[in-house]
Every structure is written in C-alpha cells, then in structure tokens.
Amino acid sequence: MPGVNGVEATRAIVRAVPATRVLVLTMFEDDESVFAAMRAGAFGYLVKGAKQEEIVWAVRSVAAGHAVFGPSVARRIIDFFAVGASRAPAPEPFPELTAREREVLDLxxxxxxxxxxxxxxxxxxxxxxxHITAIFAKLAVADRAEAIVRARQAGLGADLEQGASRADPG
Structure with missing residues (x-):
C-alpha cells in the first residue's frame, strides 16, 4: 500500500467508520506488528501464506464480530499473556513511527x-x-504543541526535559 502502512490504514478506517471490522493479512508476525494492529482496531490478523479457506472463514468471522488470529499469531498472543504483560517489555510508544522518528519526537x-x-x-x-512532517502525519496532529502533548502523555521527553531546558536553550 503505497504511502500508508497497514496499522495507519486500520486506524484511519476504524476512525472513519467505527463499526468496520478490519482483518489484517500481512507477512509480519512479530509482536510489535501484531499488537500495533490490535491497538489500531484490527479484529483479526492472519499471516500471508494462510490457505484460501482460512482467509474466507476469517473474513466471515471478523465481519460477524469475532476476533480471529492465525495459529502463529495466536501462539504469540498466548505466550505474551502466559509470561505476564508485567514481565514482558513495554511496547514502544507510537509503533507507527520509525525508531528515528520516535527519537526526534522524544527530543x-x-x-x-x-x-x-x-x-x-x-x-x-x-x-x-x-522527520517532523512524517511524525505529524502519522500521529494526525496539526502542530508541534499537539505532538508534544501526545508524546508526553506516552512518557516521552521526560528524561531529557530538565537537561534540555538548562543545557540547550535553542
């Protein structure tokens, strides 16, 4: 999907029509991708390579309001909760941002x-x-002040705030 990733598309679809049920079909099955899609509002998550019958069943199930996850994704979710979310590393805030964009937003x-x-x-x-233009677009914020509010709500900027104001005024 040129110009937009699946998480951004899911978020935009669910924001525009909240009753829509999104089924993600992707080649990514890492924890960050799975949980980012779920946070964006996906009701289902299948990894490419799923059989046609499985995809058809998943589309119908998600449309009926059921959550659907392929076997490998379901295993990741079960493992995540079996270990305990408190012992699992906290997910990065704003997974739609690249690592560098998160670094810029933190600053x-x-x-x-x-x-x-x-x-x-x-x-x-x-x-x-x-980077700032990309951050504003991905976070759907209009300006720097709104980006700062969102970032601080997510815990960014706290480690540097005091030092930045004293050591680097501009």
Missing part, C-alpha cells in the same frame, strides 16, 4: 528546537524537518 517533547535536534542527532536541519 521535541523535551523542548528541543529543530537546530538543537539536528546537532544532537548529527543530522541536517532539513532531515529534522522531514
């Missing part, structure tokens, strides 16, 4: 300016601006 939430972020990450100001 924004800490009060850093674009030039300060560029210096800190040893990247160009234009690259920082590109």
């Amino acid at each position: 924004i939430a800490a009060g850093r300016s674009n030039p300060a972020i560029a210096r800190h990450l040893a990247i160009s100001g234009k690259t920082v601006s590109n």
Whole structure:
C-alpha cells in the first residue's frame, strides 16, 4: 500500500467508520506488528501464506464480530499473556513511527528546537524537518504543541526535559 502502512490504514478506517471490522493479512508476525494492529482496531490478523479457506472463514468471522488470529499469531498472543504483560517489555510508544522518528519526537517533547535536534542527532536541519512532517502525519496532529502533548502523555521527553531546558536553550 503505497504511502500508508497497514496499522495507519486500520486506524484511519476504524476512525472513519467505527463499526468496520478490519482483518489484517500481512507477512509480519512479530509482536510489535501484531499488537500495533490490535491497538489500531484490527479484529483479526492472519499471516500471508494462510490457505484460501482460512482467509474466507476469517473474513466471515471478523465481519460477524469475532476476533480471529492465525495459529502463529495466536501462539504469540498466548505466550505474551502466559509470561505476564508485567514481565514482558513495554511496547514502544507510537509503533507507527520509525525508531528515528520516535527519537526526534522524544527530543521535541523535551523542548528541543529543530537546530538543537539536528546537532544532537548529527543530522541536517532539513532531515529534522522531514522527520517532523512524517511524525505529524502519522500521529494526525496539526502542530508541534499537539505532538508534544501526545508524546508526553506516552512518557516521552521526560528524561531529557530538565537537561534540555538548562543545557540547550535553542
């Protein structure tokens, strides 16, 4: 899907029509992808390679309001809860962002300016601006203030906030 990933598409579909039931069919079966899709509102998750009959059954089941997960995905979910969510590593906030975008958002939430972020990450100001544009689009926020609020609610910016305001004013 050019220009949008499955998690973003799921989130947009469910936001636009909340009664819609989304079934994800993907090649990704890692914990981060599975749980990101579920947080976005997916009712089902199958890994490519599923048999045609399984896909048809899953579409009908999800449309009827049932949660459906392929065998390998179901095993991951069971293992996650069997180990205990408290002992499992916390999922990264904003899984729709790349690691670098999360790093930039963390610095924004800490009060850093674009030039300060560029210096800190040893990247160009234009690259920082590109990351910020992508962050705003992926988080569906209108401006820096809204991004900061969302980031701080997710726990970003806290480690750097005090040092950023004293050590790097701009």
